[in-house]
Amino acid sequence: MKRIVLFSGGSACRSINVALCRSGADVTRVVPAWDSGGSSKVIRERLPILSVGDIRQALMTMAHGEGCAGDVVKICNARLSANLGFDDARKEFLFYAEGRHPLLERMEPGLRGAILNYLNTFAASVGRDFDFRHGSVGNFILTGACVAHNGDVNTAIFVFRKLCGIGGNVWPSSCDNDLVLSATLRDGRRLAPQDVITSMGAEDAKVGIADVELAGAGQNPPVANPAVLDAIARADLIAFGPGSLFTSILPHLLVADIVSAIAKANCPKVFIGNILQCRETMGLTLEDVLAAADLHVRKGGGTSNLFTFVLANRMLFPFEKTVGTFPYLRENRQEKNGRHIVKGEFEDAWSRGQHDGDAIAAALLKIASGDASDA
Structure with missing residues (x-):
């Protein structure tokens, strides 16, 4: 069994990850911890935690490659509706967090209890004014696990893998929770953070990126x-x-x-x-x-x-x-x-x-x- 380490983002190497798993390789994905867009952005603005979106995506890819399609994986791969009002989105979240979703109702008590614990830990941490719209349930569970384990993302990932039955490893390259990515364009202008770089306009794309910097608070x-x-x-x-x-x-x-x-x-x-x-x-x-x-x-x-x-x-x-x-x-x-x-x-x-x-x-x-x- 060959031990393959893949440094990547969250989704681009999905088909490669799946194929390696199905070939019997021992796969470790190393993913970014500096994503500042999407569901991760809303969570990072509320909690002092690294970005979990790419971690969760890679874990779901690993589950797919390993043939894990159980109820826990289905719950972790779910996403809340984007077109609901603020209050209705919270009600949809509670449908999961209170254990009323049919997939949660039929789980054995230990699994169900762990998932509900992490969802409710997450809800208590972000407060009642948190916007749940279009949020990833898997992101909420993984963040709740991280909070429950004193901010230790590696422990949270380990627990998440065990809940889903995933054998392969997924780790962020750094556990620092305050990383900010910035880019210098060839004309000297700087763009930051990550989601600003990825959404740069066509004119900036023509100028091109010269290099990038990655640093935490205080430029550490x-x-x-x-x-x-x-x-x-x-x-x-x-x-x-x-x-x-x-x-x-x-x-x-x-x-x-x-x-x-x-x-x-x-x-x-x-x-x-x-x-x-x-x-x-x-x-x-x-x-x-x-x-x-x-x-x-x-x-x-x-x-x-x-x-x-x-x-x-x-x-x-x-x-x-x-x-x-x-x-x-x-x-x-x-x-x-x-x-x-x-x-x-x-x-x-x-x-x-x-x-x-x-x-x-x-x-x-x-x-x-x-x-x-x-x-």
Whole structure:
């Protein structure tokens, strides 16, 4: 059983995570803790807690890959209505928190009691004026568990996994609860926090991102999660991507000790290239993306060429082609800088612009086994 560590955001590597689980790999997902949008934003504005949205998404992906589709997973994957009034949204939350949902009613008492305890801990912590609209029930449970365990997110994740029957691990790269991501554009302007960067307009996207910074209150550097450092030390392969380059992938490299731990790990380190450009990478080639990765490796205290393998989607046409508004990410065929470029038809045949999880998983497992002969 190969131990694979995936540094990613919450959703972009979903198909790869699922395929690796179904292949029998021992998967650890490492996800961001600096999300400042969506349901996580409302919770972070109310409580001194790190973002749980990407953690919960990754846990639900892990559950799907492992074939866990029980009542607890269904509850944790539920979301409250977005089109209700404030009071009606609270009533919908209480339908869960008071145990009146049919899935909760039929659970064995221990599971039901634990979930209700965490939901009610959450409700007591956020107060009666909290806006529950469009909130994730899983986020509420995970946050309630974190509060109940004195803010220890690793313990909360462990309990959440046990409730759902999930075997794989999901950890934030840092347990710091006050991290803020900021980006410097090529014209010197700064954008912050994370949700402002991801929603930047088309003109800012044309200017492009030069680099990103990740810091807590008082500009303190983020501290690495010990569970992540342990997973890195035991890994048979470490992979970064796919996902939003500057907001989901590269900031992991800025967490103290992450780069040095990866450099020391005696295993292949793989960068998974995106299929398409996105708003954060408009006009960039794969080599530009790798140059940005090298820059942030150096900012994280390492040297270039941390990644020994690169998975690159093979281009099947000699002209620019788009999916929606975004072109495919292309190579510009410059020096490989000592990296082993593994080219393959990695695009999903049924979802244009997305990765074929089975193809990527097969390539990763082949590299982990020491065989990249067809690269």
